[in-house]
Amino acid sequence: MLLILFTIISAVENTEIKEALEKNDQHLAVAKIQEYLDKGQNVPLNIAVTGETGVGKSTFVNAIRGIDNKDEKAAPTGCVETTMKVTPYPHPNYPNYLKMVEFKKFDFFIIISADRFRENDVKLAKEIQKMEKKFYFVRSKIDDNIRNEERGQREFNEERTLTQIRDNCIQGLQDLRLQSPQVFLVSSVDLTLYDFPLLVETLKEELPELKKEAFLLAMPNISVDMIKEKKKAFKAKVKYFAILSAGVGAVPVPGVSAAVDTTLLVSVVTKYVLGFGLDIPSLKRMANYSGVPYEELKKVIMSTLIAVKVTPELLLRLLVQFSSLTALLAAEEGTRFIPIIGIPVSMGLSFAFTYSSLNMILDTLADDAEKVFTRVCRCQQTPVVSLC
Incomplete structure (x- = not known):
């Protein structure tokens, strides 16, 4: 057993888990892994979106939650102020990730304007600075500005217009004695346009590690x-789930390890589906938001795990199609009762089965997420955005 545990250690960076494995304390290692995984699952991310009447706060809130303004869970929009008080708008898939709470509990602030930023915006920014919190200026409704400029100019240049709008906002903030302001130009109608990808990258880089992952997985x-970044975040934890599986592999009871492995896989794969926005509600929200019919989005998907409820039976039907995984599962049960070496070998096989299964499923789901995204971009005639 000790040899198997040391083999697994090389894949682990978490100090407490590694120490437990080195001491051959299987129960402590499993407990520490579960604690680590649970900690990552329960990280709230509180975002404040503020600005004057009519600047598009609600539309922006809906957009970053990946839902249409007409959705029943949408923040109300209108030509008059519809959000007069601090109102919580939980993310539909991650109710603890994106919500609005008491002022001091915000992780960062997004200050929105549809034209020039005002003195009140700057006052708020300075108060946020006193709390040592981050704030970001967002200039909304850029798509409207671009359309208006294009109609009124004989020789229209989009990049020049965007630069003029950005410079004008920055100069206005500097005139109000705010040093080194950064302004992001966004369209809440299409988040792939203008500066929204840069805003997301900036937010992600400036958040603490655990908050960073919560933000990444909650974003459309x-x-x-x-x-690809979501896939990387999921992949980093595969080894921990595999070690949990190996721990159960030490139980000398027929069928227990396989049952726990499939239950574990269901839980993890369900998180993958939600994170990539491939569950039924997310795909339907995407269809409403993008204008691409739901059935059209489903046509580009290859995995049988998408747009259905993930169950142990469904997973096993998928995995038995791969002879190598089936062989691992069978070998694990067959070696468990071999004297002396049975348990360590069984643990290693359990680790290998879970590790290989999760990586294979993760690759497939990430590919399907890219196909869905590309299909939406093609319908909207939007370039497939890359941040590289």
Whole structure:
């Protein structure tokens, strides 16, 4: 057993888990892994979106939650002020990730304007600075400005217009004695346009590590690179789930390890599906938001795990198609009762089965997420965004 545990250690960076494995304390290692995984699952991310009447706060809130303004869970929009007080708008897939709470509990602030930023915006920014919190200026409704400029100019140049709008906002903030302001130009109608990908990248880089992952997984897929980053975040934890599986592999009871492995896989794969926005509600929200019919989005999907409820039976039907995984599962049960070496070998096989299964499923789901994103971009005639 000790040899198997040391083999697994090489894949682990978490100090407490590694120490438990080195001491051959299987129960402590499993407990520490579960604690680590649970900690990552329960990280709230509180975002404040503020600005004057009519600047598009609600539309922006809906957009970053990946839902249409007409959705029943949408923040109300209108030509008059519809959000007069602090109101919580939980993310539909991650109710603890994106919500609005008491002022001091915000992780960062997004200050929105549809034209020039005002003195009140700057006063708020300075108060946020006193709390040592981050704030970001967002200039909304850029798509409207671009359309208006294009109609009124004989020789229209989009990049020049964007630069003029950005410079004008920055100069206005500097005139109000705010040093080194950064302004992001966004369209809440299409988040792949203008500065929204840069805003997301900036926010992600400036958040603490655990908050960074919560933010990343809660964001809609606005680029192929974002999908790849989500995949990378999921992949980093595969080894921990595999070690949990190996721990159960030490139980000398027929069928227990396989049952726990499939239950574990269901839980993890369900998180993958939600993170990539490939569950039924997310795909339907994407269809409403993008204008691409739901059935059209489903046509580009290859995995049988998407747009259905993930169950142990469904997973096993998928995995038995791969002879190598089936052989691992069978060998694990067959070696468990071999004297002396049975348990360590069984643990290693359990680790290998879970590790290989999760990586294979993750690759497939990430590919499908890219296909869905590309299909939406093609319909909207939007370039497939890359942040590289």
